Amino acid sequence: MNVKVYILAAAAVTVGLVELIVGGILPTIADDLHISLGSAGQLITIFALVYAISGPVLLSLTGKFERKKLLLFTLFLFSLGNVMTFFSPTFTWMMIARVITAISASLVISLAIIIAGRIVAPSHRAKAIGLVFMGVSSALVLGVPIGILLADMIGWRALFLIIGGLALLAMLGIYIFLETIPSEKQPPLLTQVKALGNIKIAGAHFATMFTLAGHYTLYAYFAPFLEKTMQMNETWVSISYFLFGIAAVAGGALGGALADKFGSQKSILFVIGSFAVSLFILPYTTFFSPLFLIVMMLWGALSWALAPPQQNYIIETDPVTSDIHQSFNNSALQAGIALGSLIGGTVIGTFGSVVDLAPIGAVIVVIAFCCAWFSLRRPVVTAKAEYLK
Numbered sequence: 001m002n003v004k005v006y007i008l009a010a011a012a013v014t015v016g017l018v019e020l021i022v023g024g025i026l027p028t029i030a031d032d033l034h035i036s037l038g039s040a041g042q043l044i045t046i047f048a049l050v051y052a053i054s055g056p057v058l059l060s061l062t063g064k065f066e067r068k069k070l071l072l073f074t075l076f077l078f079s080l081g082n083v084m085t086f087f088s089p090t091f092t093w094m095m096i097a098r099v100i101t102a103i104s105a106s107l108v109i110s111l112a113i114i115i116a117g118r119i120v121a122p123s124h125r126a127k128a129i130g131l132v133f134m135g136v137s138s139a140l141v142l143g144v145p146i147g148i149l150l151a152d153m154i155g156w157r158a159l160f161l162i163i164g165g166l167a168l169l170a171m172l173g174i175y176i177f178l179e180t181i182p183s184e185k186q187p188p189l190l191t192q193v194k195a196l197g198n199i200k201i202a203g204a205h206f207a208t209m210f211t212l213a214g215h216y217t218l219y220a221y222f223a224p225f226l227e228k229t230m231q232m233n234e235t236w237v238s239i240s241y242f243l244f245g246i247a248a249v250a251g252g253a254l255g256g257a258l259a260d261k262f263g264s265q266k267s268i269l270f271v272i273g274s275f276a277v278s279l280f281i282l283p284y285t286t287f288f289s290p291l292f293l294i295v296m297m298l299w300g301a302l303s304w305a306l307a308p309p310q311q312n313y314i315i316e317t318d319p320v321t322s323d324i325h326q327s328f329n330n331s332a333l334q335a336g337i338a339l340g341s342l343i344g345g346t347v348i349g350t351f352g353s354v355v356d357l358a359p360i361g362a363v364i365v366v367i368a369f370c371c372a373w374f375s376l377r378r379p380v381v382t383a384k385a386e387y388l389k
Contacts, residue, residue, distance in 0.1 A: 004119050004177050005128045008112040009135035011071075011170040015078055015105040016139025018163050019047050019337075021147035024223045024241055025156045032156070033091045037224060038345035043098055044220050045341040050102035052334035058107045067181035068174065071111045075171045078104035082164030086157045106334075109136060115181055134252070137304060141248040145241035148223070152234055201317055201325050203375025204268075205332040208310060210368035211272055212336025213343065214279065215303050217361035220341035225354045229286045243293060247300030255305035259312050265376050267309035272369045275302040280362035283355060340364070 022029060022043050030040040062070055081100035088094035109132075116128040147159055218225060226232045226240055258267040278299040285292040314325045343364070344357050 002120050002124075002128070005116050005131055007170070007173040007177055008116050009131045011075065011167075011174065012109055012112045012132045012135035013139045014163060014166045014170050015075075015101075015108045016136045017143040017146070017166075018078075018082065018101050018105065018160070019051070019143070020044065020140055020220075021143040021159060021163075022156075023220055024144040024148040024237065025151045025159075026221065027224055027227075028151060028156050033094065035091050036349060037221070038349035039091065041220055041341050041345035041348070043094065044216070045338045045345070046095055047098045047102040048334045048337035048341065050099050051106045052331040052338065054103045055106035055110055055331055055334075056328065058103070059110045062107070064183050066183055067111060067115055068178050071108065071115070071174060071178075072171055074104050074107045074111065075167050075174070078108060079164040079167040079171075082160040082167065085160040086164070109330075115178070118181065119178075134249075137252060137307075138245075138249055141245040141300075141304070142242070144223075145238045145245060148234060148238040148241060198318060198325075200375050200378035201314055203371050203378065204310060204313060204317075205325075205329055207268070207272065207368045207372035207375060208306065208329055209332040209336040209339065210364055210371060211275065211306055212333050213340040214276070214361040214364035214368065216337045216340025217344040217347070217364060218279065218282075218357040219303070220337075221344050221348065221354050221357060225357065228354050229283065230289070230292065240293070240296065243297055244300040247297040248304045251301035251304040252308060254301055256308035258305065259309035264309040264313040264316060268306065268313060268372050269369070269376070271302055271305045271309065272365060272372055275299070275306070276362050276365035276369060278302060279358055279365060283358045 022040075026037060026040045026043075029043070030037050033040070078101055081097050081104060084097040084100065085094055088097055112132050116132050120128045147156075150159055150162070222241070222244075223237050226237050230236075232240065255267065255271060258270065262270070278295055282292070282295050282299055285295045310329065314329060318325065340361070343360065347357055347360060348354060
């Protein structure tokens with residue numbers, strides 16, 4: 001694979017780390033900033049919400065800019081946002097820094113995907129784009145345990161300084177190895193909005209959103225859940241997150257294998273249904289650690305098993321608008337993270353307990369199952385090619 005693609009994937013890993021790295025250190029951040037645990041959880045909510053909205057919008061607004069320069073500028077802005085996080089004296093300043101990093105991260109990922117697909121031969125395009133996506137997913141699931149380990153050694157603020165430094169290294173690699181990438185016409189925002197008129201695929205987007213919302217109702221507060229229900233110390237919390245991360249990365253391969261063998265539609269229903277069950281029974285396994293870890297890893301694998309069959313379903317349903325809808329599906333994923341962390345924080349703030357998060361999350365995943373079922377039963381309506389002009 002082209003070394004340039006690995007550099008882009010490294011950039012994707014760097015910006016992906018910043019989103020959920022706070023998940024495992026929420027209690028520490030809350031204590032340091034003198035805020036509640038639920039309020040600290042909104043650092044995840046605001047990032048995901050801004051990311052979901054800004055991604056398609058910025059990609060359309062910056063369509064006329066040369067891609068390499070735009071990527072370098074956006075990575076520099078991302079680095080500044082992390083430096084601002086390091087120096088943030090209050091919760092308000094940290095929220096502003098999260099908005100800056102979310103805006104820049106959304107554009108970095110979009111640009112990395114686009115550039116990766118353009119600098120390789122068509123026969124390697126899917127593999128190149130998949131490598132960037134793998135970098136993002138790996139950062140999302142492994143960022144939390146890495147954050148827990150390093151925060152205990154050097155303090156939570158230093159994590160963001162390190163991420164900012166990694167962004168500068170990614171800039172250096174891109175500056176040296178990437179050639180000039182001319183701008184390419186992007187579908188206007190109105191065209192993207194019109195694409196949502198396909199009710200069948202819109203149902204798939206809602207299925208993605210509610211699946212991730214149910215997941216992050218608990219996962220955004222998984223560290224305090226482990227401390228409360230399992231009396232785990234920081235070492236075991238970190239180990240649990242690493243096991244979850246390994247299972248989640250493997251879940252992407254599981255989802256792809258299921259889609260190849262049973263088809264996208266059956267796989268979507270199976271994954272979402274099984275995910276709801278595993279999430280619901282998880283708190284009832286805390287009495288026996290080995291059983292809990294098994295169910296937790298099953299939950300972790302299923303959490304990322306939906307993406308391959310869902311993306312394939314979108315392409316099968318409407319190849320003409322699949323690029324636009326894949327972008328929207330990524331936004332739906334981020335909206336789900338925002339909604340789930342918001343719901344989880346509200347539950348903790350209202351009832352003061354993390355134990356109820358799992359069953360509430362499972363109910364939300366059932367809503368996702370209903371959305372998927374609705375989508376699959378709708379007739380296929382394929383957009384005409386001129387629809388994108």
